[in-house]
Amino acid sequence: xxxxxxxxxxxxxxxxxxxxxxxxxxxxxxxxxxxxxxxxxxxxxxxxxxxxxxxxxxxxxxxxxxxxxxxxxxxxxxxxxxxxxxxxxxxxxxxxxxxxxxxxxxxxxxxxxxxxxxxxxxxxxxxxxxxxxxxxxxxxxxxxxxxxxxxxxxxxxxxxxxxxxxxxxxxxxxxxxxxxxxxxxxxxxxxxxxxxxxxxxxxxxxxxxxxxxxxxxxxxxxxxxxxxxxxxxxxxxxxxxx
Amino acid sequence: xxxxxxxxxxxxxxxxxxxxxxxxxxxxxxxxxxxxxxxxxxxxxxxxxxxxxxxxxxxxxxxxxxxxxxxxxxxxxxxxxxxxxxxxxxxxxxxxxxxxxxxxxxxxxxxxxxxxxxxxxxxxxxxxxxxxxxxxxxxxxxxxxxxxxxxxxxxxxxxxxxxxxxxxxxxxxxxxxxxxxxxxxxxxxxxxxxxxxxxxxxxxxxxxxxxxxxxxxxxxxxxxxxxxxxxxxxxxxxxxxxxxxxx
Numbered sequence: 001x002x003x004x005x006x007x008x009x010x011x012x013x014x015x016x017x018x019x020x021x022x023x024x025x026x027x028x029x030x031x032x033x034x035x036x037x038x039x040x041x042x043x044x045x046x047x048x049x050x051x052x053x054x055x056x057x058x059x060x061x062x063x064x065x066x067x068x069x070x071x072x073x074x075x076x077x078x079x080x081x082x083x084x085x086x087x088x089x090x091x092x093x094x095x096x097x098x099x100x101x102x103x104x105x106x107x108x109x110x111x112x113x114x115x116x117x118x119x120x121x122x123x124x125x126x127x128x129x130x131x132x133x134x135x136x137x138x139x140x141x142x143x144x145x146x147x148x149x150x151x152x153x154x155x156x157x158x159x160x161x162x163x164x165x166x167x168x169x170x171x172x173x174x175x176x177x178x179x180x181x182x183x184x185x186x187x188x189x190x191x192x193x194x195x196x197x198x199x200x201x202x203x204x205x206x207x208x209x210x211x212x213x214x215x216x217x218x219x220x221x222x223x224x225x226x227x228x229x230x231x232x233x234x235x236x237x238x239x240x241x242x
Numbered sequence: 243x244x245x246x247x248x249x250x251x252x253x254x255x256x257x258x259x260x261x262x263x264x265x266x267x268x269x270x271x272x273x274x275x276x277x278x279x280x281x282x283x284x285x286x287x288x289x290x291x292x293x294x295x296x297x298x299x300x301x302x303x304x305x306x307x308x309x310x311x312x313x314x315x316x317x318x319x320x321x322x323x324x325x326x327x328x329x330x331x332x333x334x335x336x337x338x339x340x341x342x343x344x345x346x347x348x349x350x351x352x353x354x355x356x357x358x359x360x361x362x363x364x365x366x367x368x369x370x371x372x373x374x375x376x377x378x379x380x381x382x383x384x385x386x387x388x389x390x391x392x393x394x395x396x397x398x399x400x401x402x403x404x405x406x407x408x409x410x411x412x413x414x415x416x417x418x419x420x421x422x423x424x425x426x427x428x429x430x431x432x433x434x435x436x437x438x439x440x441x442x443x444x445x446x447x448x449x450x451x452x453x454x455x456x457x458x459x460x461x462x463x464x465x466x467x468x469x470x471x472x473x474x475x476x477x478x479x480x481x482x483x484x485x486x487x488x489x
Binding site: 052053072073074077083085087088089092099101103105147 | 489
């Protein structure tokens with residue numbers, strides 16, 4: 001299968017502390033890859049180094065054959081990104097933020113349809129600052145999909161969403177996956193990882209302690225559920241005294 | 243182009259909603275114009291001059307908006323967008339720093355040109371001022387002064403590490419220029435020692451050019467100012483684009 005994301009030997013340290021070390025992974029076209037790990041395990045740093053918003057100390061990254069650190073313009077025409085924090089100007093409306101985003105791309109998707117799909121159509125004329133946490137999160141997923149991307153990066157996909165909204169987001173992403181979208185997401189919810197991800201990587205202290213499918217992770221561990229397996233891999237299963 | 247207009251339209255709306263520029267770039271120049279008008283009426287600039295003091299001040303008043311937009315508005319907007327990590331989001335889109343800078347320059351250019359019209363309207367309607375220079379020459383000079391002042395702001399906004407630093411630098415540039423370059427307090431009434439100090443400020447040079455252009459003096463008389471304006475535009479603009487930081 002065609003490789004969409006290829007990462008090798010990615011390392012990054014801040015002030016002498018290694019945040020991620022020698023990470024390698026590859027994601028095939030149309031796959032959903034889930035990057036798991038506790039807070040501070042290096043998930044966001046990994047995503048940011050892949051995208052080039054942080055400069056990696058070493059390693060190489062290819063997305064759709066492009067080097068994101070050098071071929072920004074060509075690459076980001078085809079890549080959508082949702083960062084962990086939502087960033088928007090003061091006093092901007094939902095529609096305006098969508099318009100500003102859409103105008104940057106040659107062939108954007110219709111943001112009207114995306115807003116509808118994520119149940120935000122009635123918020124078009126609302127100020128972004130007035131949206132609830134979950135609505136903002138959904139809006140930033142919409143923004144990541146506006147480029148009509150081949151690959152989308154979603155950092156902390158459904159943090160802050162209620163149960164119903166999470167299921168809606170999953171459903172939409174599954175539909176997009178069926179249309180061939182490659183998805184790279186980070187999450188600490190095992191239920192969504194089980195539903196969405198073809199491949200996962202579990203990060204601990206900046207390195208992988210597991211790489212493979214959800215099923216393989218469960219089989220390798222002494223447990224039957226991914227959540228238990230995940231805790232087993234990260235060595236956090238007996239932290240009840242914390 | 244469509245992309246540019248879409249961005250410009252939205253960013254302009256956001257700026258209007260913010261109100262700061264409406265006050266500092268559109269209202270304040272008119273207020274100062276009215277105050278000078280009330281004080282000086284149609285008194286001649288000097289006993290032998292054929293133009294009034296107020297006509298002489300027009301060039302200076304027209305730069306208040308340039309100063310507000312270029313040295314205050316632009317750097318604060320850019321550093322605010324950086325601090326809020328909006329620029330980081332733009333970094334993962336196909337857009338370029340030059341495009342974003344161009345949109346922001348256009349916003350403050352619109353404010354400046356609007357202010358120019360309002361100030362001229364006020365002076366001519368209520369105080370009988372006439373414009374003795376060439377319109378084309380004045381407009382070109384105005385654009386040159388605007389771009390060179392804006393490039394200072396772009397540089398500050400482009401390289402200041404955070405909003406706080408940007409706002410300190412902006413204040414250090416804005417207030418002295420607003421008061422001592424002659425934009426508000428007329429250069430001609432300053433004691434000569436203060437005039438010499440004021441000459442260091444880039445906007446003072448810009449105002450000299452605008453005065454020459456609006457009163458119909460030959461521009462050769464201010465060639466040094468023209469060179470200084472171009473130098474600021476090229477050096478600061480170059481630094482702004484070269485050292486632009488998304489984050």
